Amino acid sequence: MSGLEAVIGLEIHVQLATRTKMFCGCELSFGDHANVHTCPICLAHPGTLPVTNERAVIYGLRIAAALGCEVAPRSIFHRKNYFYPDSPKAYQISQYDFPLAGPGELGGIRVHRAHLEEDAAKLIHVGESGRIHGSGASLVDFNRGGTPLVEIVTEPDLRSAAEAREWAQLLRATLRQLDVSNVNMEEGSLRVDANVSVRPEGSGELGTKSELKNMNSFRFLERGIEAELERQRELIAAGEEVQQETLHFDPSDGSLTPLRSKEYSHDYRYFPEPDLVPMVPTEEMLEEARRDLPEPPAARRERYVSELGVSEGAAATLAFEPAYGEYFERAMGAPGGGSAAATAIWVTGELVGSLRQADAEEEPLASKATPEAVRALAGLVEEKKISNGAGKQVLAALVAEGGDPAAIVERDGLGQISGSGELEAIVDRAIEAEPEAADEVRKGNPKAIGRIVGAVMKESKGRADGDGVQKLILERLGQG
């Protein structure tokens, strides 16, 4: 059934990399022994009072600024009431109708809100299967309980699983350069839940949604949403209805299992937290939050495309991978060489490829190929002083030994041959070597030219300019 479009919204929890918890001075940790970072406040002993961590508020404001969110002049903490062993108070301190920040936008997707809250404790389910279902007992570790979180909620603006994954990656790149979180999905410092529904294409209404949890990598996020969209489309094709439910993604087999519905779990009876007073961000706090705010990746990508003429794909790589972005900026700071568009392609294509091939996850700026050299190389190819294929050989030499591209071209005899008698001789030999292909081309089938071009490239060791070779072959075969 094709006429159903996907409607996806994301809810992202970001653990803030403060030193201490949201409402007490216990240190944050990852991987320590259980219950070594607890105190009467985060264990909810009677008579204790929470006090808000100023740094967490600043980090929240910093995230809000990066997402272009309006900061609320006054925001309020609420109690979200529920009984579960991960919450010793039987409520989570969160924000409700007066969140820290309101509407914003990132990469064309609207952000509904961003608010502060505290993380729950970690439950380790023990028992026969070790999985959530069928466990006999649970162990509670309160180290994580009270960790500061920012929850970011998008509008349901995403239209495919791949788009949701890409946007989540953009969000992570944006958050990572703010230095407010480790944003590591495997470790749980970035957690992405998806609200998924389908509706007839063009409909303005929202279908019944399900909520997907536990997708702890970008790949699983995409696969989980994909599987859920498929399931909903099948249900509707079979004339059934989608139920509102929470589904748990199992990365081992890609299956989605409904979590046993916690009855009335959505009846949280929010009310204002009487132990905490309102937050009114001051000018000083806002200034500190915005200090040294880096150019957001989405803006950087946009600038590269619209101002420098860089292709969309290359711009995205440069904008979302800071190390390559920095490399590109340095290259463009060099006194001369290729255009931005050409340089970007060499950096994001051949350079990324060869550094990754070199096994070591090498930092581009630590590579022997300097930004200045790669830009000069892009210039040589652009000015047709060397062919694209020769350019690749020069780049390999730069990565292996460094140096100056023009000198490498000279040394290895990689200068372009074109229009000269030398090239004509090579072309003629190639036509002789491929008589069947030549006949095809003579009969007007231009596709057959590939084999002749291949032969030319092989003999010239990639030094011939591809376009020029094609033209010359057609001329020689009377098709020019």
Place this chain on the structure above:
Amino acid sequence: MIEKGQVVHVARLARLELSEQELERMARELSGILEHVDKLSELDLEGVEPTLHVVALQNVLRPDEPHASLPPEKALESAPDPAEGAFRVPSPQA
């Protein structure tokens, strides 16, 4: 007017087990309380901000500096069933 069904619902949310008699009494008493509070709606509250807090304070914040946490054995002292350095509880999903 609070119906008995609503009492059952909120009692369940609060994990309270009420007898049939208690349910009826609660429905009656809760209705009375709401009726009493409802007197407020006789006032003209046009343009009056909801009172979220009675203290006129804002931005009570603390610096991000660690304090000493409890030794784990102290933290677990009053746990009824500690195990492996953690609070062991009946599985919430069982």
